[in-house]
Amino acid sequence: GQNIDQPTEMTATEGAIVQINCTYQTSGFNGLFWYQQHAGEAPTFLSYNVLDGLEEKGRFSSFLSRSKGYSYLLLKELQMKDSASYLCAVRDSNYQLIWGAGTKLIIKP
Amino acid sequence: IAGITQAPTSQILAAGRRMTLRCTQDMRHNAMYWYRQDLGLGLRLIHYSNTAGTTGKGEVPDGYSVSRANTDDFPLTLASAVPSQTSVYFCASSASGDADTQYFGPGTRLTVL
Numbered sequence: 001g002q003n004i005d006q007p008t009e010m011t012a013t014e015g016a017i018v019q020i021n022c023t024y025q026t027s028g029f030n031g032l033f034w035y036q037q038h039a040g041e042a043p044t045f046l047s048y049n050v051l052d053g054l055e056e057k058g059r060f061s062s063f064l065s066r067s068k069g070y071s072y073l074l075l076k077e078l079q080m081k082d083s084a085s086y087l088c089a090v091r092d093s094n095y096q097l098i099w100g101a102g103t104k105l106i107i108k109p
Numbered sequence: 110i111a112g113i114t115q116a117p118t119s120q121i122l123a124a125g126r127r128m129t130l131r132c133t134q135d136m137r138h139n140a141m142y143w144y145r146q147d148l149g150l151g152l153r154l155i156h157y158s159n160t161a162g163t164t165g166k167g168e169v170p171d172g173y174s175v176s177r178a179n180t181d182d183f184p185l186t187l188a189s190a191v192p193s194q195t196s197v198y199f200c201a202s203s204a205s206g207d208a209d210t211q212y213f214g215p216g217t218r219l220t221v222l
Contacts, residue, residue: 004151033210042199042213043152087151096167097211099151 002026004100006088011106012078020073020086020103028093034062034073035087037102043087047073075105083107112136113214115200121220122190130185130217132200138212139205141183143167143175145196146216152199158183159205190221 005023012018024032031050035043049055049064049071061074073086085102092098113134122128134141139160144152154167158177172194174186183202187194197218201211 031209042215045210045212048210089152091209095209096154096157097152099153101149101151 002098004088006100006103009104014078014107014109016078017076022071022088024069024090026090026092026098030091032071033089036084038084078107080107115214115217119218124221125189128187128190130198132183133181134202138202140203142201143185144199147196192221195221
């Protein structure tokens, strides 16, 4: 079966750095996505990785290792507005997105 | 309109009733999707459409139907609602030929009693 694993919840302090991990087992791999979802709102696109390595976009970076079936999302200089759920999704061999259950990130002052 | 809109925002429905959730996008995206999101679970694909005139079944299609008469609209119909269909429903779209980043509508919160 296909599986995406993420921690259910994480807590971090404003101004700090947090790393959210995602491991996956899917039938084929055609890219990995990270989305942010604030409570009661729609998911919004953060990043896309298809090759191994680090993609940096402002305070957010995403890393991919295809051989390990592993990705992480790194958030720097955390702000209160970063409190949200972070969803990891993998596009499989049929080009369908398989979604993790999401990691709820709580930022404390 | 900018992006994707969904209607209604929320709905309480009696079991056995028919309900259509509406989704419209103005980005001229070829592909559209319907997901349901339940607490503790990832987004699950119900139905999708890669282009106007075609539809396909996702992971959890039973009890739902869709149509794609044109590029912009992708309605989702529950023929006879059941309590297990209580969920938040998201419509999404993506442009074919690129990285297929999906863009989501604001969602419909549906409660079936």
